[in-house]
Amino acid sequence: MADKKKCLAVVVSQEKITEGIYSMWLQFPEDYNVAGMAVPGQFISMYCGEGSRLLPRPISICEIEPAQRKLRVVYRVAGKGTEEFSGLEEGAQIPVMGPLGNGFTRKSGKAVLIGGGIGIPPMLALAKALKEEGAEVSVVLGYRDGDLFLKKEFEPYADVYVSTEDGSVGTRGNVIDAIRENGLDADTIYACGPMPMLRGVKAYAAEKETEAQISLEERMACGIGACLGCVCNSTDVDSHSHVHNKRVCKDGPVFNAEDVTL
Amino acid sequence: MADKKKCLAVVVSQEKITEGIYSMWLQFPEDYNVAGMAVPGQFISMYCGEGSRLLPRPISICEIEPAQRKLRVVYRVAGKGTEEFSGLEEGAQIPVMGPLGNGFTRKSGKAVLIGGGIGIPPMLALAKALKEEGAEVSVVLGYRDGDLFLKKEFEPYADVYVSTEDGSVGTRGNVIDAIRENGLDADTIYACGPMPMLRGVKAYAAEKETEAQISLEERMACGIGACLGCVCNSTDVDSHSHVHNKRVCKDGPVFNAEDVTL
């Protein structure tokens, strides 16, 4: 059924939350409420107005307000496209496609959420949803330094632990160091962040024999599974591709850590 | 001396004056007052914001307010670039280079100004300047039908005659028909409009042995004489090109009718 579409969202607010990182709330049309369809861990494709930039920018969903038809995204200015987004003012329209991909599969019991750097935003929607469902939620946030963007916003939903590379706040080191230092244990681990962190999480989960769901990034062209641009290596032959490849946009971005080779 | 530049103008007002035709006032920076340098018959290069459109859009100067640092342009939405311009709101910035080319050489005595269609706007600044200088100014405006955009604005500066293709107002036919019907005679003719009209003007001027200055159009890339994109045929070997070509952007857009082969 051809019932999905690219639609125009309205920027309801835009705020620079720290150097180079912006928070934006988008509102969707009544007849196509993307927020009403979204779950934590999914992403949206955001499109540039500038015609020299044709490919979508995949951005994770950070908060979901289905009744208000609103989604929040938190993004880092990484290049020309995100720079363009950061200049959008309240009331501006932006073409969006989504929600895309598969979100986290939320389990009951003890949840440890791990976010590193710009992988932190999607954990917020997840923390909130898990908390509402009665899970016991801890969040470990990995930062470079003492600039702890978004940290406060997690506090209503979770016990929050922090690691910083420079040791200025919390555990000096990475998120795994923080988990060990704080003796956190989990029934399920959920993680998003840079590849070295995800490798660490996968190894830690294997060591502890804990289920880990990790969210991957890859360069995308279509964002919906058609172009095979965004594959990651799958541990087994994948049932769609019939090779050791899974599509991050369609089969992910969230995978069971066991199912992918990082 | 490298003292010219492309600058950012501010849209001070924008108005749709008739179907598909817009009037825009631009204000220039204090340190680069394009309006203060402009004369009637010159044009400006207007640039698109959209990066897929790189070439300038040449647009004639319609009115000049040097003290206020303002220029007026009147333009027809002919494609994507002018469509983009028509969407600019008050306060928007637009990159502009100019003034470019050579304007009309204003002579004393009886002046007959001829504008056809979207060639009408540049005649307004010219009518005003000639009137201020004490010339006796008649204007002949050629329209397709009774939609006489800009006509009223000429009335303070000139006797205004009209031709319409459909005969709904003034002389049925073209501008030359209107000149003959009204028995206008001229010491100098100044004209801007479509090529068939300019051919008619050139023939008429030759017949009457009257000087005619005509403003030409051609596709441009640089707008300043460097690329040789915009040439017209010159009657004699041109002193710059050493062939029978003159650059519309640099040697024109205004030429003595005798000097060019249409």
Place this chain on the structure above:
Amino acid sequence: MNLSVDFAGVTMKNPVTTASGTFGSGAEYGEYVDLSRLGAVTTKGVANVPWPGNPTPRVCETYGGMLNAIGLQNPGIDVFVERDIPYLKQYDTRIIVNVCGHTTEEYLEVVERLADQDVDLLEINISCPNVKEGGIAFGQNPKLVEQITAEIKKKAKQPVIMKLSPNVTDITETAKAAEAGGADALSLINTLTGMKIDINRRRFALANQTGGMSGPAVKPVAVRMVYQVAHAVKLPVLGMGGIRTAEDALEFIMAGASMVAVGTANFNNPTATVDVIEGIEQFMKEHHIEDIHELIGCVEA
């Protein structure tokens, strides 16, 4: 108003298909557009066995276009026959199967396997710049183009479209070679070989170093080649390369293409295919054109 065309003996309800590799086998974009609206769906290149493709990054953006080095990842002809053909058969659209291989034998294996399948045309990709063997190695050499075309024609049960590479000195030579080999139609252009460097990392943007350039940026090259080929051979031409709007498609049609394909534009606008069809209808209405054939090759010198 007639938009239907006969392309190499197959009637298409309209002249618009998808560019191979940009539309999968239709299932993903089928959630965004009604595939029954399309003249045909052209599927991603399929080989005799599953191919893993190239390492990532496989795609990157360029000014007004993109590069890809997917490297023809595909699930192999068996899965294609079992899963993708039945999926497409649910829709009222023609099926053009894009075929790839490293060697003539591999191409032939796929072509033979498709012989008894209910597909309408075969498009033979001898122009992919992203695989070491096969692909472009065939497509840049007129002799090889003629040979492989002839071999394929011997086995093929469906009309054969040879897909040409733009990375050649003279596209009319490979076009004529394909005609001499017995091709029923030609499609062009495949991607232009390009490269992007990430200056901050001092590395290639694509793991494969080079990739195939596509999107609006390449359109003038594509229109030129379609015009040249349409005037050099008698075969019908399926034109593509940068088509984003109906205006773009009409340029190809006026240059001599009897069908057009929409590729990279789908990534920016998932309904690009249908938008192009509707735009062509609109243009014909406004210009009082009864039959699309009035427009094919109508550009005046």
Place this chain on the structure above:
Amino acid sequence: MNLSVDFAGVTMKNPVTTASGTFGSGAEYGEYVDLSRLGAVTTKGVANVPWPGNPTPRVCETYGGMLNAIGLQNPGIDVFVERDIPYLKQYDTRIIVNVCGHTTEEYLEVVERLADQDVDLLEINISCPNVKEGGIAFGQNPKLVEQITAEIKKKAKQPVIMKLSPNVTDITETAKAAEAGGADALSLINTLTGMKIDINRRRFALANQTGGMSGPAVKPVAVRMVYQVAHAVKLPVLGMGGIRTAEDALEFIMAGASMVAVGTANFNNPTATVDVIEGIEQFMKEHHIEDIHELIGCVEA
């Protein structure tokens, strides 16, 4: 910080010049940029006698680029020597004279006429797609490239840059041919042959039907070819094709170009040349790079 490079024996204060034909002989853009800031000015192609060029329209816009079919209008070598060289000599910049012709003899006449002139390098345009004879007809055939290079080298008093056409199957073949013929350097890319159709008028947008495509749209093809050529020959490479910003220029430099030229971008931004130079300086500062040579060809596989 060192930006100066030795290019075919000529020291340039920085690696940035203008692309022939986009900058006249400097006089017009000299009103917008201080020409003494540039490593060199490359002038519009000049022939033995004045050439009128092609009928208009000669230029049109394309998505992220443009087409031109100027057809090498030029005032001839005599005017060039009397007017344009003295003009450029007022500035502290190198002069690269771009030479065109229909026949080998015509090229040679210009080259000989320039022998006693105070110009620094000759760039031989054997790749213009917009003239019927000469131009691209030479540049697409390795044999002819080698021959004409050798002939020119016999007469030339300045180092010779051969300018290559991208409209070829394998650019390394023409590059090697120019090297074999004795070229001192190579420049690339000239324009890609393209076409645009005005669908409302059903006519070609250019009177010449086809034109040369340039601008940001072509950059990935240009970077790829510069990389290929820099790895195929020992000659220094002057890279161009779509350079608009310092980032673009740095892609060419990292791909192996020791100089770069800014062309079409001037039409959008008259200070593009100087902006590129300043941007390279900025990049070097931020990345603590002392010498531009650290960047030339530094891309890692």
